[in-house]
Amino acid sequence: MTVELAQESIVDDRPVIFLDIDNTLYSASSQISQAMGKRIHAYFVSLGLEEERASELHHKYYTEYGLALRGLVRHHEIDPLDFDKKCDGSLPLEDMIKPDPILRKLLQDIDRSKARVWGLTNAYKSHASRVLSILGVDDLIEGVIYCDYSDPNFSCKPEPDFYHSAMRKAGITDPKKCYFIDDSRNNVAAAQRLGWGRCVHFCEQGLETVEGGKPKRIGADGKEALQDAVVIGRLVELRTVWSELFVKDS
Known part of the structure; x- marks a missing residue:
């Protein structure tokens, strides 16, 4: 897995799946x-x-x-x-999340001739690397776009610069070829405004998470600002939502 990106990647015509990491690749029930x-x-x-x-x-x-x-x-x-x-x-x-064979199988079944898989996180590279390693999927992620805390002017989701930088580093020029899933409505809406093609809001209805230090029931405030995004409550639903990217009969 490439988490240190020193230079721009070579342009690749395949679509890119950008996966949020925290509260998306694992459940918010982890606390x-x-x-x-x-x-x-x-x-x-x-x-x-x-x-x-x-x-x-x-x-x-x-x-x-x-x-x-x-x-x-x-x-x-x-x-x-x-x-x-x-x-x-x-x-x-290590005490809060464990290897996830279902997640691993999901990522393994993505047809790599049709799409590449990257992480897109507001965390620093060390945290992203720890989470992916514990979940047992680090070898299935081509690269990770993270907040570079060593740069005093770092950007983050939902700032447009962060998404533009993600495209440059992943070597993709057409926003319509960007697939994206995140548990944050604001982050998904920001991607939509930039023309990212297939956005999904991961929303575990009924579970509680924390936003800005305050407890929040996930999904309690509806689906506003996400009129063109699909909302799912389980990652395995991506097999249907993005069916064109998965190996058939997997």
Whole structure:
């Protein structure tokens, strides 16, 4: 798996499947987002903020930038790599997720003559690599587009620059050949606005996740802003939604 992308890839005419990683390749029932929310809140408090103010800014930055870390870097001049070490890097992922043979079979059955498979995550490369390795699918991912925390001006979903960069690095020029699945409505809507062709919103109805530090029932606020996107609750449904990309009779 290529997670360090030093240069642009050679243009390849095959479509690219961009897979979000967290809360998409594994279920929100793992409680990883809750554990992460607590660590991020603690990081805000460590900056000298009162509990209420920390919660307020956590939600504000997540809402405005798609990632609380973006607000921390812009307004508090923190070291994003220090943040990653204390938040993502401290998660006991091995105790929270396990190898997933069903996910592995799903990715194995994608016809590689028809599509390539990449990760597209707002996490840093080390976290993405850990998750994919634990799930047992790292060898099935051609490359990972991640937030480069070593760059003080890094971009993230749902910022257009992040999607444009993903296309360049994956070596694809036609947005209609971009297949995309994410658990975030905002991230899927942003891809749609850029003309990405086959967008899917992964929405585990009834489960609880955390957004901006606040608990949220997944799917509780409907399907607004996703009129042209398919909504699924199980990844195996991709076999039907993107049937043209899978090996027949697999």
